[in-house]
Amino acid sequence: MRITIDNDAAKFVVRLADTEMILGQRLCEMCSNGPFLEEDIALSNVALDLIGRAEQLYKIVSEIENKGLSADDYAYRRNEREYFCLKLVEQPNTDFAWTITRSYLHDVYANEVFKQLLKSDIPNLAGLSEKVLIEIRYNLTHARDWMLRLGIGTEESNSRVQGAVDQMFRYVPEIFHWDVVDNKYLSDTAAIEKSWKSEVSALLKEANIKEPELMDVVMRDYREGFHSEFLGHILTEMQFLPRAYPDAKW
Amino acid sequence: MVAIQKNNETQKFWDLLSEVPDPEIPVINLVELGVVRNIELDGQTIIVTVTPTYTGCPAKKLFNDLITEKLNVNGYNNVEIITQLHPVWNTDWLSEETKAKMYKDGISPPTDDNLVITCPHCHSTNTEMVSQFGSTPCQSLYKCLDCLEPFNYFKCHR
Ligand SMILES: [Zn+2]
Numbered sequence: 001m002r003i004t005i006d007n008d009a010a011k012f013v014v015r016l017a018d019t020e021m022i023l024g025q026r027l028c029e030m031c032s033n034g035p036f037l038e039e040d041i042a043l044s045n046v047a048l049d050l051i052g053r054a055e056q057l058y059k060i061v062s063e064i065e066n067k068g069l070s071a072d073d074y075a076y077r078r079n080e081r082e083y084f085c086l087k088l089v090e091q092p093n094t095d096f097a098w099t100i101t102r103s104y105l106h107d108v109y110a111n112e113v114f115k116q117l118l119k120s121d122i123p124n125l126a127g128l129s130e131k132v133l134i135e136i137r138y139n140l141t142h143a144r145d146w147m148l149r150l151g152i153g154t155e156e157s158n159s160r161v162q163g164a165v166d167q168m169f170r171y172v173p174e175i176f177h178w179d180v181v182d183n184k185y186l187s188d189t190a191a192i193e194k195s196w197k198s199e200v201s202a203l204l205k206e207a208n209i210k211e212p213e214l215m216d217v218v219m220r221d222y223r224e225g226f227h228s229e230f231l232g233h234i235l236t237e238m239q240f241l242p243r244a245y246p247d248a249k250w
Numbered sequence: 251m252v253a254i255q256k257n258n259e260t261q262k263f264w265d266l267l268s269e270v271p272d273p274e275i276p277v278i279n280l281v282e283l284g285v286v287r288n289i290e291l292d293g294q295t296i297i298v299t300v301t302p303t304y305t306g307c308p309a310k311k312l313f314n315d316l317i318t319e320k321l322n323v324n325g326y327n328n329v330e331i332i333t334q335l336h337p338v339w340n341t342d343w344l345s346e347e348t349k350a351k352m353y354k355d356g357i358s359p360p361t362d363d364n365l366v367i368t369c370p371h372c373h374s375t376n377t378e379m380v381s382q383f384g385s386t387p388c389q390s391l392y393k394c395l396d397c398l399e400p401f402n403y404f405k406c407h408r
Contacts, residue, residue, distance in 0.1 A: 038381035038391060045383035052306020056335065127336030131305055134338070134407055142382045 003069065003078050009122050010064040011084075012185040014074065015223065016113070017057035018085035021075055022231070023106055024050030025238050026093060035096055042142060046103065049135045056128050063123065076242040080232045081225040088171040090230040097150055097157070101164035104143035108199050109175060111136050112192040120185065144203060151207025162209055169212040171228070177217050260289040263296055263321065270320050273309050274386045275404075277355040284343030285313055287334060295328040296321060301339045303407070304387045340408035358392065358403040367403050369394035379403075 005011050027047035034040025058071035069077075089106055093099045114136065117129040150161035176196075178189040186192065204211045220226035241248060267289075268281045280286050288299035298317055302310040314331045321329045341360040344352075349359035356370045358377075367377045374396035384391040389402040 038383075041385070042381055042383035045387050048306035048308065048387055049304065050306065052304060052310075056305055124335070127338070128305075131335055131338045134340075135304065138382060138405070145382075 003074065003082055005061065005065060007064050008181050008184060010061045012181050013057055013064070013122065013125065014061045015084045017054050017061060017074070018083050019089050019106070020050045020057065020110070021054035022083075022085040022234060023089035023103070024048075024054060025234055026089065026091075027099070027103070029093055030099060033093075043099070046139050046142065049139060053128075053132055053135070056124075060122065060124055060128070072242065076239045080227060080235055083227065083231060083235070084222060084225060085227075085231070086171065086175060086222055087219065087228045088168060088175065090228050090234060091168060091171065092230055095160055095164060097160040097164035098167065100143055100146040100150065101161060101168045103139070104147050104203075105168055105172065105200065107136060107140040107143050108196050109192070111140055112195050113186065116186050116188065116192065119187065122185065147203055147209075148207045151204075151209045158208060161207070165204065165209055166212050169214065171219075173214050173217045174219060174221055177221060177223075179221075179223055181223070259291055263289045263298075263326075266320055266324055267298075267317060270316050273312050273316070274388075275352065275355070275357060277351050277357075278348055280313060280317065282345065282348040282351070284339060286317070292330075295330055296326055297330045297332060299332045299334050301334050301337070303339050305335075307387055338408075341404065341406050342408055344404075352404060356401060357389070358401055360404045360406040362406065364403075364406045367392055369397060369399065370401050371399045372397040377401075 005014050024047045027043050027050065030040065030043040031047070032040065034043055054075070055071050058074045061074055062069055062071055086106070086109075088102060091098065091102055111133070114129040114132050117125055118133070120126045120129065147161065150157040152158070176189075176193045178186075182189055201211055219228075264281060264286075267286050268279050270280045272278050272280060272283050275283075283303070285300055285303060286298060287301050288297075290297045290299075298321075300313055300317065302313065304310075314333075317331060318329045344360065352359045353368075353370050358368055358370050361367065366375050367379075368375050369377050369392075372394060374394055376395045377392050378395060379390060380393050380400065381391040383389075384402050388405055388407065390405050391400065392403045393400045
């Protein structure tokens with residue numbers, strides 16, 4: 001079965017849902033793999049926030065599309081090319097600095113997006129955004145603290161986080177390559193880009209990390225279902241159980 | 251604190267749900283936690299409106315099951331749960347009495363904007379955060395710099 005998403009509002013919301021879902025899945029991989037116990041618990045808690053947020057967003061998609069598909073169907077029964085998450089959040093946990101940098105760049109973006117969605121007229125989205133923003137505040141503080149600790153820590157930690165920023169910045173340009181759907185449901189996309197850049201620049205400076213130049217968009221867009229090499233692997237693991245046992249119940 | 255409307259007809263259900271402990275902080279119950287927002291009767295059906303604490307709270311589904319079970323074992327078999335995200339659950343819904351219970355149980359209750367965090371063991375405010383995220387999504391891990399004991403702090407959420 002191929003699941004298409006036809007309504008513009010649903011197309012917009014599913015991008016957010018997929019982005020939160022895949023970052024949540026990536027952070028789940030850190031459960032029992034954190035550098036120490038408290039951090040392990042912290043990353044797992046952030047993962048819970050993201051997956052809970054994704055679930056609510058999928059419910060909104062499901063209601064708008066009204067095709068008898070549940071939130072779980074959207075999460076577990078779409079293929080790679082039917083997913084619409086940012087390439088940024090697909091990047092692997094190669095190094096703890098990668099994990100933190102990926103979350104930080106995402107959290108700044110998500111914070112700006114949900115702030116604008118406080119006034120969204122998509123049903124239930126404004127109320128959910130209010131909830132999400134309270135949670136993001138804690139997620140963002142956590143990621144930002146680590147960026148600083150790594151950046152101004154030791155020569156080793158600085159070089160690792162510098163490497164992570166250089167790597168993750170390759171996946172930033174597409175975020176701001178807004179299309180008509182984005183512009184229809186976000187009140188001011190240019191302001192999101194501006195706030196993102198000023199927050200990130202200031203943090204990198206404070207953390208003694210060199211800010212890489214943002215390249216032109218060279219990769220095909222996530223909004224069209226194009227991804228990095230990693231998404232297929234993430235979905236393989238994430239969707240195994242519901243695909244192998246489609247009627248499995250908790 | 252948002253006043254919850256109760257009337258004689260539904261009071262017995264509020265009383266029953268006040269006997270359901272929060273699965274993660276059993277010293278307080280689901281009504282005190284503020285997740286039970288409304289109880290209405292529609293014919294024979296009891297409609298309970300629930301607002302989860304966190305979108306990803308693992309206890310979310312469990313809240314609904316515990317509520318349904320409690321009413322079922324007391325002979326009320328027609329229970330419908332409505333999940334309502336808005337108004338957003340927040341720690342202002344915890345009464346002073348509820349906070350006092352938490353404190354007595356060793357959990358430092360939420361304070362405005364997380365400014366003053368008191369050690370539940372020795373009452374010192376000379377405390378520091380160990381980790382933003384504790385044993386549950388709604389708590390942070392702290393340690394007391396006077397008695398040196400670790401403790402959980404229920405984060406301000408609003
Ligand atoms: Zn103490």
